[in-house]
Amino acid sequence: MSNDVVRVEELRKVYDLGEVQVEALCGVTLSIRRGEFVAVMGASGSGKSTFMNILGCLDRPTSGRYLLEAKDVSTMARDELASIRNTRIGFVFQGFNLLHRMSAVQNVELPMLYGDVPKTERRKRAVESLTAVGLGERQGHHPNQLSGGQQQRVAIARALVNRPAILLADEPTGNLDSRTSVEILELFQRLHRDGATIVMVTHEPDIAEYCSRQIHFRDGELVDDRLNPHVRDAAADLAAMPPAHRRA
Amino acid sequence: MTLADVLGTALWSLSRSRTRTGLTMLGIIIGVAAVVSVVSLGQGAIANTEADISAMGINLVTVSPGAKMSGGFRTTGVTTLVPDDALAIRSECPAVANVSEGVKTTAQAIYQQKNASTTVEGGSDEYPLVRGWRLASGGFFGPEQVRQAAKVCVIGELIREKLFGSDEPIGRILRVNRVPLEVIGVFAPKGQTSSGQDQDDVVVVPWTTGLRRIIGAKHLNSVLLSARSAEQVPKAVEQVTSLLERRHRIPPGGENDFSCQTQREVAEAQEAATLLMMTLVSVVALIALFVGGVGVMNIMLVSVLERTREIGIRMAIGARSRAVMWQFLGETVVLTSLGGLIGAALGIGVAHLIPVAIGWPTRVTAAPVVVSFLFSAAVGLFFGLYPAYQASKMDPIEALRYE
Numbered sequence: 009m010s011n012d013v014v015r016v017e018e019l020r021k022v023y024d025l026g027e028v029q030v031e032a033l034c035g036v037t038l039s040i041r042r043g044e045f046v047a048v049m050g051a052s053g054s055g056k057s058t059f060m061n062i063l064g065c066l067d068r069p070t071s072g073r074y075l076l077e078a079k080d081v082s083t084m085a086r087d088e089l090a091s092i093r094n095t096r097i098g099f100v101f102q103g104f105n106l107l108h109r110m111s112a113v114q115n116v117e118l119p120m121l122y123g124d125v126p127k128t129e130r131r132k133r134a135v136e137s138l139t140a141v142g143l144g145e146r147q148g149h150h151p152n153q154l155s156g157g158q159q160q161r162v163a164i165a166r167a168l169v170n171r172p173a174i175l176l177a178d179e180p181t182g183n184l185d186s187r188t189s190v191e192i193l194e195l196f197q198r199l200h201r202d203g204a205t206i207v208m209v210t211h212e213p214d215i216a217e218y219c220s221r222q223i224h225f226r227d228g229e230l231v232d233d234r235l236n237p238h239v240r241d242a243a244a245d246l247a248a249m250p251p252a253h254r255r256a
Numbered sequence: 257m258t259l260a261d262v263l264g265t266a267l268w269s270l271s272r273s274r275t276r277t278g279l280t281m282l283g284i285i286i287g288v289a290a291v292v293s294v295v296s297l298g299q300g301a302i303a304n305t306e307a308d309i310s311a312m313g314i315n316l317v318t319v320s321p322g323a324k325m326s327g328g329f330r331t332t333g334v335t336t337l338v339p340d341d342a343l344a345i346r347s348e349c350p351a352v353a354n355v356s357e358g359v360k361t362t363a364q365a366i367y368q369q370k371n372a373s374t375t376v377e378g379g380s381d382e383y384p385l386v387r388g389w390r391l392a393s394g395g396f397f398g399p400e401q402v403r404q405a406a407k408v409c410v411i412g413e414l415i416r417e418k419l420f421g422s423d424e425p426i427g428r429i430l431r432v433n434r435v436p437l438e439v440i441g442v443f444a445p446k447g448q449t450s451s452g453q454d455q456d457d458v459v460v461v462p463w464t465t466g467l468r469r470i471i472g473a474k475h476l477n478s479v480l481l482s483a484r485s486a487e488q489v490p491k492a493v494e495q496v497t498s499l500l501e502r503r504h505r506i507p508p509g510g511e512n513d514f515s516c517q518t519q520r521e522v523a524e525a526q527e528a529a530t531l532l533m534m535t536l537v538s539v540v541a542l543i544a545l546f547v548g549g550v551g552v553m554n555i556m557l558v559s560v561l562e563r564t565r566e567i568g569i570r571m572a573i574g575a576r577s578r579a580v581m582w583q584f585l586g587e588t589v590v591l592t593s594l595g596g597l598i599g600a601a602l603g604i605g606v607a608h609l610i611p612v613a614i615g616w617p618t619r620v621t622a623a624p625v626v627v628s629f630l631f632s633a634a635v636g637l638f639f640g641l642y643p644a645y646q647a648s649k650m651d652p653i654e655a656l657r658y659e
Binding site: 061064066067086087090091093094095099101105106107109118119121122123124127166170 | 257258260261265269272565566568569570571572573574575576577578579652653656
């Protein structure tokens, strides 16, 4: 048994638009091992979004295999995929995607609602998860009462609450200012050090520098895959940054 | 997701948009309130009819001349019932307790400058017993006065009020068709029958007086009698029928020239009419409830579209199609059930208000409340299915991209 969390082989995705067929992924093969922090890069239309959707079990490949923790999920039914998303995958989005009418702790409880976790256990774990991202005392706040960075932390707490095998982040710093971005990256690096496997889409090379491995997509193909010899330390960068305006 | 989770999520979600929730429920509320209050009105009318029979004597049997016809209509001007028939019933029918010859006409009753058009009824001295009427003041005429065709009368409360106002009526003389009649008693007020006839608008005279002095005829309009008990009513009818068949020489199998109607039959005809009316109005109200359900579906479809992104998020973090389906179905059912509950409360409130406001009797029973509540929940289930299905079939990727 390998140490691969993700193993994709000859992954292809074709969109049938009636008269034309668009090949979004044309045979991608790659492995992601436990504990890696991978940056997925590429221009829009490069296939990285399609790749992430398949990785996140939101979509199924047209052909090829996708093994998540050695389990073939490429042929699973809709409900099985939902169950995989619920327990094995944590999503972090650019737009945070919190439910605005719910408080922070309710948002974090949500995945457990669909995972049949008992009610008291839900609250306990949600609070733990919020505390882990540094928002323990803001659990009753609603998203509109939180700053962008704090909202993204809530989203990360929600992604982690079911202890997934992999954390998928789609431009998680895209809506954040540079200092807050580094704060979020610092959190990711901390989670990474604690053993989390993270795959993060970004189109900014300096954000990718905080990752241990960088892969590039172009025209649906994996064109570059290399380890980052000089991983930047977000904590050090933060310390070097001027305290600037303190954000609530 | 447990049922408690589904309900909790639904309540939470509905409470977040109260105005919309309230407006959406309105159709259901009005429908259920209409059903509950209409049925209460109908039940009240039926209960009133029942009260009427007991007030008029549940043992009362009316013998009328002419053959019985459907719907309570009967030919008039038939002269087959004569005073001797009543005498014979009195002596030969053991199940009969009291008998009153019945004479009836409409006439002007005049006292000094005042006059009133009223019903003049003739009866025997047993008339109050047969009808179960009580006197408020004075007395009733006795057998002697009946034999003499005495010029006396007992008046209803409405006539007393119209002709005498605050004056003492006992001992005064009023005239009916130029016949002077001494008022010897006043009936206690009885109010309207459920068919709308005012029982206080009446002048009762000895039947002999009525026939000879006022109308000038020899036949009776009816014979009123009471059975010895409610159980004896069928027996009394049987005895009277066979007696009159003999007296009138009706051949076996021939059509009778008289008919017996029990108070129970009158009431049943009336109740059947009330029930029909109630059913028709309830059907209209249920249709309104159904239309309310269509409104709910409409709003839920809008709601599903509006919350596309929420659905996408929920699916991304692991909600199965079924969980999304339950969420929206739960919301619709909770919405309509809540509407049903409020509507039922409103209907009960209206049912209690109607007697005070317009004087119609109502009676709240559990059945329409329970049925219309269950119906509204079923409406939610039915009309929630399609929007919930739409929500559950969404593609998470598309839904997440929805702005």
